[in-house]
Amino acid sequence: xxxxxxxxxxxxxxxxFLIDLLGAINxxxxxxxxxxxxxxxxxxxxxxxxxxxxxxxxxxxxxxRIELIEYADGLHVGQEDLYAFSDDTQLSIEKIRNQIGRKLxxxxxxxxDEILAANELDIDYIGLGAYRATGTKAEVQVYGDxxxxxxxxSKHPVALIGGVRxxxxxxxxxxxxxxxxxxY
Numbered sequence: 415x416x417x418x419x420x421x422x423x424x425x426x427x428x429x430x431f432l433i434d435l436l437g438a439i440n441x442x443x444x445x446x447x448x449x450x451x452x453x454x455x456x457x458x459x460x461x462x463x464x465x466x467x468x469x470x471x472x473x474x475x476x477x478x479r480i481e482l483i484e485y486a487d488g489l490h491v492g493q494e495d496l497y498a499f500s501d502d503t504q505l506s507i508e509k510i511r512n513q514i515g516r517k518l519x520x521x522x523x524x525x526x527d528e529i530l531a532a533n534e535l536d537i538d539y540i541g542l543g544a545y546r547a548t549g550t551k552a553e554v555q556v557y558g559d560x561x562x563x564x565x566x567x568s569k570h571p572v573a574l575i576g577g578v579r580x581x582x583x584x585x586x587x588x589x590x591x592x593x594x595x596x597x598y
Contacts (some may be wrong), residue, residue: 416444417573417590418597421550422451425444430598431464438597446590448490450477458521460485473518488518490541493528520573524555529568539571541592545566546577550595564585
């Protein structure tokens with residue numbers, strides 16, 4: 415399944431309008447859309463989430479911005495974001511769960527140790543990457559096909575991220591192909 419990732423900075427850089435991208439995402443029938451905006455104000459992000467809700471019928475995941483969870487169906491956090499809640503990963507996830515309830519919760523992972531730790535957490539899926547290099551996160555390590563073996567260790571559904579293409583074919587250990595800048 416396709417898991418669409420909208421990165422606001424990339425949209426702006428490429429001059430792509432949100433409404434046009436949402437049309438493409440709807441045509442792909444992607445059941446999940448993650449909205450990431452690392453630099454926008456809370457009001458701008460809230461406005462975009464409301465706009466997305468009007469033009470997209472699937473589940474909307476907000477990246478990092480737990481304070482906007484009421485406008486989304488779930489939250490995705492990175493490893494480094496957990497430390498904002500506690501030095502203990504388990505406690506961080508518990509605190510997040512207390513705030514978002516049973517909405518979807520995803521966690522970024524990059525290696526087998528992080529996956530094994532995630533197996534013990536109350537989350538709904540993991541993001542695993544990077545599969546290929548991308549223009550949105552230059553500092554990320556690329557693992558390629560090694561990730562396909564690492565994914566087998568997850569008890570949670572796996573969303574493979576980082577340079578994934580729509581025409582990529584993966585085995586059953588990969589639940590979602592996260593398509594980001596390849597959409598626009």
